[in-house]
Amino acid sequence: MLPIITCISSEEDKIFVEDIYEKYSKKMFAYIFKILGNHESSEDCVHEVVKRIINHLEIFRSVEGDDLIRLIMIYCRNEAFNFYRNGNLKRVREKSITMDEESMEEEAVIDDTYDPERIIISEENNRFLFKLVSELDYKYRDVLILKYYFNMGNNKIAELLCINPGAVATRISRAKKILLEKGGARLYE
Secondary structure (H helix, E strand, O other): OOOOEEEEEEHHHHHHHHHHHHHHHHHHHHHHHHHHHHHHHHHHHHHHHHHHHOOOOOHHHHHOHEEEEEHHHHHHHHHHHHHHHHHOOOOOOOOOOOOOOOOOOOOOOOOOOOOOOHHHHHHHHHHHHHHHHOOOOOOHHHHHHHHOOOOOHHHHOOOOOOOHHHHHHHHHEEEEEEEHHOHHHHHHO
Protein backbone atom coordinates (compact mmCIF):
# COMPACT_ATOMS: atom_id res chain seq x y z
CA MET A 1 0.00 0.00 0.00
CA LEU A 2 1.13 3.52 -0.75
CA PRO A 3 1.77 5.93 2.12
CA ILE A 4 -0.53 8.51 0.55
CA ILE A 5 -3.48 6.14 0.97
CA THR A 6 -2.95 6.09 4.74
CA CYS A 7 -3.45 9.87 4.76
CA ILE A 8 -7.06 9.60 3.57
CA SER A 9 -9.29 10.63 6.45
CA SER A 10 -12.44 8.70 5.55
CA GLU A 11 -12.15 4.96 6.20
CA GLU A 12 -14.61 4.26 3.39
CA ASP A 13 -12.53 6.29 0.92
CA LYS A 14 -9.34 4.65 2.16
CA ILE A 15 -10.79 1.16 1.55
CA PHE A 16 -12.04 2.22 -1.89
CA VAL A 17 -8.62 3.53 -2.99
CA GLU A 18 -6.81 0.52 -1.46
CA ASP A 19 -9.10 -1.76 -3.44
CA ILE A 20 -8.36 0.11 -6.67
CA TYR A 21 -4.64 -0.01 -5.96
CA GLU A 22 -4.63 -3.74 -5.12
CA LYS A 23 -6.72 -4.68 -8.17
CA TYR A 24 -5.17 -2.42 -10.80
CA SER A 25 -1.68 -1.28 -9.78
CA LYS A 26 0.07 -3.99 -11.83
CA LYS A 27 -2.00 -3.14 -14.92
CA MET A 28 -1.36 0.56 -14.34
CA PHE A 29 2.38 -0.03 -14.05
CA ALA A 30 2.50 -2.26 -17.15
CA TYR A 31 0.57 0.27 -19.22
CA ILE A 32 2.68 3.22 -18.09
CA PHE A 33 5.87 1.20 -18.61
CA LYS A 34 4.82 0.61 -22.24
CA ILE A 35 4.79 4.38 -22.68
CA LEU A 36 7.80 5.43 -20.60
CA GLY A 37 10.03 2.35 -20.84
CA ASN A 38 11.59 3.20 -17.49
CA HIS A 39 10.90 1.19 -14.32
CA GLU A 40 11.47 3.93 -11.74
CA SER A 41 9.59 6.58 -13.71
CA SER A 42 6.68 4.19 -14.23
CA GLU A 43 6.43 3.56 -10.49
CA ASP A 44 6.43 7.30 -9.85
CA CYS A 45 3.68 7.75 -12.42
CA VAL A 46 1.52 5.07 -10.79
CA HIS A 47 1.84 6.98 -7.51
CA GLU A 48 0.82 10.21 -9.26
CA VAL A 49 -2.21 8.47 -10.79
CA VAL A 50 -3.25 7.25 -7.34
CA LYS A 51 -2.96 10.84 -6.05
CA ARG A 52 -5.19 12.02 -8.91
CA ILE A 53 -7.70 9.25 -8.17
CA ILE A 54 -7.82 10.41 -4.55
CA ASN A 55 -8.41 13.99 -5.74
CA HIS A 56 -11.26 12.85 -8.04
CA LEU A 57 -12.92 10.22 -5.87
CA GLU A 58 -16.42 11.38 -6.78
CA ILE A 59 -15.77 10.52 -10.43
CA PHE A 60 -14.33 7.09 -9.64
CA ARG A 61 -17.13 6.21 -7.22
CA SER A 62 -19.70 6.85 -9.96
CA VAL A 63 -18.03 4.35 -12.34
CA GLU A 64 -18.22 0.58 -12.09
CA GLY A 65 -16.81 -2.56 -13.68
CA ASP A 66 -14.97 -2.28 -16.98
CA ASP A 67 -15.64 1.46 -17.10
CA LEU A 68 -13.47 1.90 -14.01
CA ILE A 69 -10.40 0.35 -15.63
CA ARG A 70 -11.03 2.37 -18.81
CA LEU A 71 -11.04 5.57 -16.80
CA ILE A 72 -7.95 4.54 -14.85
CA MET A 73 -6.08 3.80 -18.08
CA ILE A 74 -6.97 7.24 -19.45
CA TYR A 75 -5.53 8.76 -16.26
CA CYS A 76 -2.42 6.56 -16.62
CA ARG A 77 -1.78 7.56 -20.22
CA ASN A 78 -2.32 11.24 -19.46
CA GLU A 79 -0.05 11.15 -16.41
CA ALA A 80 2.69 9.31 -18.33
CA PHE A 81 2.59 11.86 -21.13
CA ASN A 82 2.61 14.73 -18.61
CA PHE A 83 5.54 13.09 -16.85
CA TYR A 84 7.47 12.98 -20.11
CA ARG A 85 6.48 16.52 -21.17
CA ASN A 86 7.58 17.97 -17.84
CA GLY A 87 11.08 16.56 -18.31
CA ASN A 88 10.87 14.00 -15.52
CA LEU A 89 12.04 11.17 -17.76
CA LYS A 90 15.40 10.45 -19.30
CA ARG A 91 14.31 7.85 -21.85
CA VAL A 92 10.99 7.12 -23.52
CA ARG A 93 10.31 4.33 -25.88
CA GLU A 94 8.83 5.67 -29.11
CA LYS A 95 5.86 3.40 -29.35
CA SER A 96 2.34 4.00 -30.45
CA ILE A 97 -0.13 3.01 -27.79
CA THR A 98 -3.52 2.19 -29.20
CA MET A 99 -6.75 1.17 -27.62
CA ASP A 100 -7.32 -2.54 -28.11
CA GLU A 101 -10.76 -4.01 -28.50
CA GLU A 102 -10.36 -6.33 -25.51
CA SER A 103 -9.85 -3.43 -23.10
CA MET A 104 -12.49 -1.18 -24.62
CA GLU A 105 -15.39 -3.35 -25.73
CA GLU A 106 -18.20 -1.41 -27.28
CA GLU A 107 -21.52 -1.06 -25.57
CA ALA A 108 -24.49 -1.95 -27.74
CA VAL A 109 -27.28 0.57 -27.43
CA ILE A 110 -30.54 -1.31 -27.56
CA ASP A 111 -33.43 0.57 -29.10
CA ASP A 112 -36.47 0.14 -26.88
CA THR A 113 -38.88 0.12 -29.83
CA TYR A 114 -38.22 -3.65 -30.27
CA ASP A 115 -37.82 -3.24 -34.01
CA PRO A 116 -35.29 -5.97 -34.92
CA GLU A 117 -34.06 -4.13 -38.02
CA ARG A 118 -33.39 -0.94 -36.04
CA ILE A 119 -31.64 -2.94 -33.31
CA ILE A 120 -29.35 -4.64 -35.84
CA ILE A 121 -28.57 -1.34 -37.58
CA SER A 122 -27.91 0.29 -34.21
CA GLU A 123 -25.52 -2.50 -33.17
CA GLU A 124 -23.69 -2.32 -36.51
CA ASN A 125 -23.41 1.46 -36.20
CA ASN A 126 -22.03 1.09 -32.66
CA ARG A 127 -19.37 -1.37 -33.82
CA PHE A 128 -18.46 0.85 -36.77
CA LEU A 129 -18.30 3.97 -34.60
CA PHE A 130 -16.22 2.12 -32.00
CA LYS A 131 -13.78 1.09 -34.74
CA LEU A 132 -13.51 4.69 -35.98
CA VAL A 133 -12.99 6.09 -32.48
CA SER A 134 -10.41 3.42 -31.59
CA GLU A 135 -8.35 4.47 -34.63
CA LEU A 136 -8.16 8.11 -33.52
CA ASP A 137 -5.03 9.57 -31.98
CA TYR A 138 -5.21 9.27 -28.16
CA LYS A 139 -5.73 13.02 -27.62
CA TYR A 140 -8.91 12.98 -29.70
CA ARG A 141 -10.05 9.55 -28.53
CA ASP A 142 -9.69 10.44 -24.84
CA VAL A 143 -11.75 13.64 -25.02
CA LEU A 144 -14.53 11.82 -26.90
CA ILE A 145 -14.59 8.97 -24.39
CA LEU A 146 -14.58 11.33 -21.41
CA LYS A 147 -17.22 13.60 -22.96
CA TYR A 148 -19.69 11.12 -24.39
CA TYR A 149 -19.04 7.88 -22.54
CA PHE A 150 -18.31 9.24 -19.07
CA ASN A 151 -20.54 12.32 -19.54
CA MET A 152 -17.91 14.77 -18.28
CA GLY A 153 -18.09 18.47 -19.02
CA ASN A 154 -15.35 20.33 -20.86
CA ASN A 155 -14.06 21.94 -17.65
CA LYS A 156 -13.73 18.58 -15.88
CA ILE A 157 -11.99 17.07 -18.93
CA ALA A 158 -9.64 20.07 -19.07
CA GLU A 159 -8.78 19.63 -15.41
CA LEU A 160 -8.17 15.90 -15.88
CA LEU A 161 -5.99 16.30 -18.98
CA CYS A 162 -4.19 19.43 -17.73
CA ILE A 163 -5.26 21.51 -20.72
CA ASN A 164 -7.59 24.49 -21.03
CA PRO A 165 -11.33 24.07 -21.77
CA GLY A 166 -10.89 25.73 -25.17
CA ALA A 167 -8.42 23.00 -26.15
CA VAL A 168 -10.98 20.39 -25.09
CA ALA A 169 -13.64 21.95 -27.32
CA THR A 170 -11.16 22.16 -30.20
CA ARG A 171 -10.16 18.52 -29.81
CA ILE A 172 -13.79 17.40 -29.73
CA SER A 173 -14.54 19.42 -32.84
CA ARG A 174 -11.49 18.06 -34.67
CA ALA A 175 -12.28 14.50 -33.58
CA LYS A 176 -15.81 14.77 -34.95
CA LYS A 177 -14.46 16.14 -38.21
CA ILE A 178 -11.95 13.28 -38.50
CA LEU A 179 -14.68 10.72 -37.76
CA LEU A 180 -16.87 12.22 -40.44
CA GLU A 181 -14.00 12.17 -42.95
CA LYS A 182 -13.11 8.57 -42.09
CA GLY A 183 -16.58 7.33 -42.91
CA GLY A 184 -18.84 8.66 -40.23
CA ALA A 185 -21.29 9.71 -42.93
CA ARG A 186 -22.12 5.99 -43.20
CA LEU A 187 -23.79 6.27 -39.79
CA TYR A 188 -26.42 8.59 -41.25
CA GLU A 189 -27.37 6.40 -44.24
